[in-house]
Amino acid sequence: MNLEDIVQKTKTYYCLECGKCTSICPVSRYDSGFSPRMMIEHALLGFEDDLVHNNKLFSCLTCYTCQPECPSDVDFPVFVREARGMAQDSGQHGICAHSGQLQSLARLMTNPAVRQNRLDWLSNEYRVSDKSDVLFWVGCAPYFEPIFEDLEFSALDIARASLKTMNLLGIEPRLLPNERCCGHDALWTGDIETFKKLAEHNAAQIKEAGVKKIVFSCPEGYRTFKMDYPDYVDLDCEVVHLSELLAEKIGQNGLKLKEVRKKVTYQDPCRLGRHMGIYDAPRKVIESIPGIEFVEMQHSGRESICCGTSAFTNCDAYSNALRAERLSEARATGADLLITACPKCQTHLKCAMTDKGDEHRAIPKIEIRDLANLVAEAIGEK
């Protein structure tokens, strides 16, 4: 795709140069050199170098804060995604966080010969069934485990909690022993080739397994399967996020929830909230747990602030400033627990908390857990 195609596809020519996108952009608030309006203008004027061969292109969080504000309905995140595709074609990959390990793992997983050992963590405690037509998508959790072990964050705990909860709701899901990365990060960093291969591998496996419904605990996988896979592969099954499933099932089956005495606030993951419009389900689930006092942060729902990095690129001082801001908001609610529904929000916010800060910039501390962990705690012994 060249610049003109991108302009045509995302209808950026409707841009009025009003600058609403830049004024609301969380990155622009901290990084004055980052301006969505200017990026659109560069594209319209054909200044390819200024847009594509510019590292700032990878600073966009694709968090969809700007798009609903645009009077001309320009889809800026998709515009950025396509422009990143151009950048990748010319050999620019942005500055990948964690030195690009996660991107490399995704590329390695495109290989058809790969036979993973991704279910070693599964114990007899959890009931899974190979005959089930409900699939639980484990996602990157087994890879996150070693990478983020220093952060006291266990992505596999989220998977375990999700399985336990599903079991108690009477669902024995199926797990795929060789599922590949969903390709979310590859897609949003513009590596379409890798994304296509991963999508094809996954779609073929899901078809072979005869799955009718896929449950995600990660909003990124959920978004990718629901919104992006249909453009590339033929996938004929229902895709749900765990919070939707819980919101529907909790209170049924005569299931009693234990009391959890905590003041809780909730971070909307951008992929679940602004991308997919799911704001109510996680809140309903949290509020259905007895003993919980739920409070909203200053910015919540559609206005909630992103965790500062997406697709593991361009994680910098500005990202950390965003995280500090978000953590302060969480702290200011007086809550003692911050719940999020995305493993990546949790890694990023926990990572920010390892920063000691200085006299000008304190990093507030708060306990952070995933929605699945909270529900698993309430639903039975942990």
Add this chain to the structure above:
Amino acid sequence: MAEFEPQIIAFCCNWCTYAAADLAGTSRVQYPANVRIVRVMCSGMVNPIYVLKAFEGGADGVLVAGCHLADCHYLDGPNKCDDMVAKLRKMLHVLGLEDKRLRREMVSTSEGVLFARVIREMVEELKELGPSPFKAKMEAPA
């Protein structure tokens, strides 16, 4: 069909293992030519991505070698390297890669003979394991 010749990428610390490889050469100690050495300043600066990229590029095995614990010119390199390798091993295990494809060694300047032995052992082990599963990507017709 010709016998499978594994390709090994070796990240060797400038101060110890690279010099050991040099010593093996000047002392005419024989070892198989399956290894490509990448000189790094310290084993502690070897980033997981270097190893992953080597496998992405089709390496059958990767060796990360540097000074012994007390010999490091930057004090703490070998410990950093051990931590990195331990994490990386867990990741590669999930990915389904055999444990023996990644080897961590400490070889000091005077141990040219040891360096040659490590390479010989690695080549033998990799010949038994066969080509890396990630190689198929390069060799399969597009």
